Amino acid sequence: MTGMEEPGRKVAVIGAGKVGTAMASALSSAGYRLVGVSDRDPDARHNAASLLDMEPYADSPEAARSADIVLITTPDGAIEETCREVSASIDVRGKRFIHMSGALSLDALAAAARGGADILCVHPLQTFADLTGALESLPGSTFGVTCDRGLEGWAHGFVSDIGGRLLLVDDSDKAAYHAAAVMACNLMTMVQHGAQSVCGELGFTDSEARKAFMPLVRATVENIARLGPTDALTGPLARGDIDTISSHLQALDRIDPDLSSMYRAISLWGLRLVTERGELNEYEIEDMRKLLED
Incomplete structure (x- = not known):
């Protein structure tokens, strides 16, 4: 030096x-x-x-x-x-x-x-x-x-x-700040493991599941970065498609009840995003809530 x-x-x-x-x-x-x-x-x-x-x-x-x-x-x-x-x-x-x-x-x-x-x-x-x-x-x-x-x-x-x-x-505020970081990173990883586990039950290898889901994950993250989570939300919850949600829960209950519980818990939080979007009426949202809490 x-x-x-x-x-x-x-x-x-x-x-x-x-x-x-x-x-x-x-x-x-x-x-x-x-x-x-x-x-x-x-x-x-x-x-x-x-x-x-x-x-x-x-x-x-x-x-x-x-x-x-x-x-x-x-x-x-x-x-x-x-x-x-x-x-x-x-x-x-x-x-x-x-x-x-x-x-x-x-x-x-x-x-x-x-x-x-x-x-x-x-x-x-x-x-x-x-x-x-x-x-x-x-x-x-x-x-x-x-x-x-x-x-x-x-x-x-x-x-x-x-x-x-x-x-x-x-x-x-450190504990709450760190919890938010864990939610943004580690919990997302756990959800990906859950999705991979479901694919394993369907006969796909871990490698096949990762290759299949990574474009979806990357596009989702890009949408969140561009639009924010509320406007980036897609899928049956955002559409109010209660029949599809019900079929998901039945399938996950058969594969692993813990996966069904995770799906329910995260979707219940997702109803907040659906409410913020204002595209579904209160009765549609309440019907989904009852299904998820059942």
């Missing part, structure tokens, strides 16, 4: 999993200096160090000692303990500690705050099934950021540096 290095841009990563490695890669590309990586798994820390040309440390406090920014990207259950360990071992005054959990509040970094550090949560609204995907998808993501008002400007610059968009989230 040259003598022209900007101040406050030395980064340590504690937790060399998919998120930590992808974030370190994005920051390195944005001109931040990676000064160390730590992980309890020696293979993980050495792999990350090799990939990103930074020093591996078995000891988390030593990895963080010379850093301006300490990214704690361990599993959620280890964030608070890791922060306490680092804060008890080195002088953290003037450093910025960041965790990337969508569910945890800033309380997880309280030990660093007591030691004089600034604390933030910078959570990527993104899914990371593997490292290759994480490295590709993290830059340009939206990040849910929780911090004191005085740090908002810095956080905006930090996120912008990696091509991200900032979404400010109040600390008291």
Whole structure:
């Protein structure tokens, strides 16, 4: 690094999993200096160090000692303990500690705050099934950021540096915010598994089912992005086709009652969208509600 290095841009990563490695890669590309990586798994820390040309440390406090920014990207259950360990071992005054959990509040970094550090949560609204995907998808993501008002400007610059968009989230709203993210991503995945399971009962392989449904899924997501979920809704619920819905429920009851229960629960929520559209009368909607609740 040259003598022209900007101040406050030395980064340590504690937790060399998919998120930590992808974030370190994005920051390195944005001109931040990676000064160390730590992980309890020696293979993980050495792999990350090799990939990103930074020093591996078995000891988390030593990895963080010379850093301006300490990214704690361990599993959620280890964030608070890791922060306490680092804060008890080195002088953290003037450093910025960041965790990337969508569910945890800033309380997880309280030990660093007591030691004089600034604390933030910078959570990527993104899914990371593997490292290759994480490295590709993290830059340009939206990040849910929780911090004191005085740090908002810095956080905006930090996120912008990696091509991200900032979404400010109040600390008291973290659980609801993360639940919304899970609904948008993980629950959709579970519904796809349900659809694939039905196809399995019909004799299709998993691969055949995925190939069949992916164009439909992609078109649906594009419609939601373009129109919003209410106007993107199609199918028997949107049309008020109660006979088709009834036949679906009977078929799913035979295959797996849990699938029928999922169909019912999601469709009951879907009646809110149908009501918002205003294309069916209240009697048609109520008839569908009774069928779904039966």
